Amino acid sequence: MDVVLVRWPEEDTRLQQLRDDGSPRLLLLNRESAPPESADCLEDWIRLPADDRDVRARVARLASRAETEQPAPQVDRDGLLRYRGRWVALSPVEGALAATLVDRFGAVVGRETLARRAWPDGTPTRNALDVHMLRLRRRIAALGMEVRTVRSRGYLMQAAQARADAQ
Amino acid sequence: MDVVLVRWPEEDTRLQQLRDDGSPRLLLLNRESAPPESADCLEDWIRLPADDRDVRARVARLASRAETEQPAPQVDRDGLLRYRGRWVALSPVEGALAATLVDRFGAVVGRETLARRAWPDGTPTRNALDVHMLRLRRRIAALGMEVRTVRSRGYLMQAAQARADAQ
DNA sequence: AAACACCGTTCACCACGGCGAAACAGTCGC
DNA sequence: GCGACTGTTTCGCCGTGGTGAACGGTGTTT
Numbered sequence: 001m002d003v004v005l006v007r008w009p010e011e012d013t014r015l016q017q018l019r020d021d022g023s024p025r026l027l028l029l030n031r032e033s034a035p036p037e038s039a040d041c042l043e044d045w046i047r048l049p050a051d052d053r054d055v056r057a058r059v060a061r062l063a064s065r066a067e068t069e070q071p072a073p074q075v076d077r078d079g080l081l082r083y084r085g086r087w088v089a090l091s092p093v094e095g096a097l098a099a100t101l102v103d104r105f106g107a108v109v110g111r112e113t114l115a116r117r118a119w120p121d122g123t124p125t126r127n128a129l130d131v132h133m134l135r136l137r138r139r140i141a142a143l144g145m146e147v148r149t150v151r152s153r154g155y156l157m158q159a160a161q162a163r164a165d166a167q
Numbered sequence: 168m169d170v171v172l173v174r175w176p177e178e179d180t181r182l183q184q185l186r187d188d189g190s191p192r193l194l195l196l197n198r199e200s201a202p203p204e205s206a207d208c209l210e211d212w213i214r215l216p217a218d219d220r221d222v223r224a225r226v227a228r229l230a231s232r233a234e235t236e237q238p239a240p241q242v243d244r245d246g247l248l249r250y251r252g253r254w255v256a257l258s259p260v261e262g263a264l265a266a267t268l269v270d271r272f273g274a275v276v277g278r279e280t281l282a283r284r285a286w287p288d289g290t291p292t293r294n295a296l297d298v299h300m301l302r303l304r305r306r307i308a309a310l311g312m313e314v315r316t317v318r319s320r321g322y323l324m325q326a327a328q329a330r331a332d333a334q
Numbered sequence: 335a336a337a338c339a340c341c342g343t344t345c346a347c348c349a350c351g352g353c354g355a356a357a358c359a360g361t362c363g364c
Numbered sequence: 365g366c367g368a369c370t371g372t373t374t375c376g377c378c379g380t381g382g383t384g385a386a387c388g389g390t391g392t393t394t
Contacts, residue, residue, distance in 0.1 A: 035224035039231040041208040047221060054214060057202035064206035091369055108245035124371055130353060131371075150256045151379060152352065153245050258380055291382060297342060298382080316342070318390080 003059045003066070008045065009033060019043070024062040026055070041065055068159070073145065075099040083143045093118050094136045097129075101147065101157035110154040170229045175212070176200060186210070188311040188327060189236075189251045191229040193222070208232055238326050240312065242266040250310040260285050261303045264296075268314065268324035277321040 006015050008027040018025045019040065027036055027045035036045055042065060044058050073083040079095035080087045081102075090098055096118040101109055115123040123129065133155060137147050146160040173182050175194040185192045186207065194203055194212035203212055209232060211225050240250040246262040247254045248269075257265055263285040268276055281300075282290045290296065300322060304314050313327040 035221055037224070037228075039228050039235070041232065047218070051214070054202055057204075060204070061206050065208065068206065093370070107243070108247065125373090127353090127373080128371060131355085133353095134355065135369095148256075149353070150245060150247065151258070153256075156247075260381070292384090294342095294384080295382065298344085300342095301344065302380090319341070 003062045005059075008036065024066040026058055026062060073102050073105060073143075073157075075102055081140065081143065083140075083145055086143055088139050088142055090136070090139065093132050094139065097132060097136055098140070098157075101155065104157075106156065106158050108150050108154045108156045114155065170226045170233070172226075175203065187309070191233040193225055193229060209236075240269050240272060240310075240324075242269050248307065248310065250307075250312060253310055255306050255309055257303070257306065260299050261306065264299060264303055265307070265324075268322065271324075273323065273325050275317050275321045275323045281322065 002024075004018055004023055004025045006018065006025050006027050008015060008029055015025065015027070019038070022042065024042040025044075027043070029035065029045055029047045031047065033047075035047075036043070042062060044062055046055060046058055067084055073081060075081050075090070075095055075098050079090045079092065081090055081095075081098050097114055100114050100117045103109075111129055115129055118129070118132070133147060140146065140157075141160065144160045145157060148156045148158065150156055169191075171185055171190055171192045173185065173192050173194050175182060175196055182192065182194070186205070189209065191209040192211075194210070196202065196212055196214045198214065200214075202214075203210070209229060211229055213222060213225055236251070238251065240248060242248050242257070242262060242265050246257045246259065248257055248262075248265050264281055267281050267284045270276075278296060282296055285296070285299070300314060307313065307324075308327065311327045313325060315323045315325065317323055
């Protein structure tokens with residue numbers, strides 16, 4: 001989603017509309033204006049004149065927040081996993097597993113559930129699921145997603161996190 | 168909650184800790200430093216020298232956001248302890264203990280109550296509870312939570328406090 | 335004050351099982 | 365036939381639950 005630059009307080013009516021729309025926005029203040037008081041995470045401000053990289057950094061931060069507020073991956077009919085405007089192709093088995101995980105995005109899905117969805121006629125072997133999960137992990141890493149293991153409970157798909165654990 | 172001012176990148180290790188704790192923080196950059204890339208709503212930055220009212224405005228905004236964030240931990244059915252948007256996986260015994268402590272978050276829970284919940288058929292050893300509590304402590308530290316001991320009364324779970332305990 | 339019992343923390347160790355990962359092999363489609 | 369997909373075996377790490385022991389703080393008794 002694009003971040004809108006707003007001169008403030010000159011373009012106040014436009015700002016109100018952006019707030020109502022929930023659009024990410026960066027207010028550009030001149031030397032004298034008092035800073036705005038909004039606590040909205042999708043709003044930021046900077047005082048002009050400003051270093052160009054500072055403006056870009058604040059725009060990037062707002063864009064990043066706007067994106068992460070709608071983390072809705074999707075597996076389409078062709079076995080493509082789409083996320084944040086990018087996609088990767090999945091094999092049939094991986095597609096079935098990914099679809100199951102996406103249905104409960106951010107929550108744990110049991111191995112049993114995954115196995116039933118990927119192999120309706122019975123799981124080949126215990127390790128088959130592990131191996132396919134390993135392959136799925138490697139693919140979705142390119143999209144900034146990850147599958148975390150919750151021991152003896154199942155797997156959980158989410159946006160990749162920098163820190164360990166927590167997971 | 169108080170907003171912490173951090174010189175950056177000089178005090179990077181301190182910043183990491185604040186991020187882990189979920190404390191609101193304002194980074195103070197000198198003229199040359201590149202802006203940080205965190206999208207966290209509880210983090211903001213400003214370049215020095217800066218107008219004093221600008222600093223105050225950003226501090227106030229961070230404080231306002233920190234207030235509206237509610238610290239409500241939760242143990243879901245899959246044994247995941249969720250807090251402030253992050254989570255850690257708990258083993259079955261730890262999950263039972265954590266669930267009991269979360270039910271009375273911020274209040275004391277007796278050892279007896281905890282033992283009954285974790286081992287309905289009788290505690291294995293007196294030491295078992297202590298050991299599992301130690302392991303639970305280490306896990307939830309990653310979420311900025313802690314379990315405090317109230318001698319001869321039980322345990323109390325709460326958001327981690329800096330160091331000077333208010334008892 | 336010293337001795338003592340009590341309470342809690344932390345560590346080392348063990349057995350067990352879940353899971354990861356590589357390597358290999360068979361199958362299918364272009 | 366080549367490459368992608370799938371299934372299997374094997375090996376080994378590490379999470380988990382339990383136990384004993386060392387250590388230390390606290391309040392009570394003598």
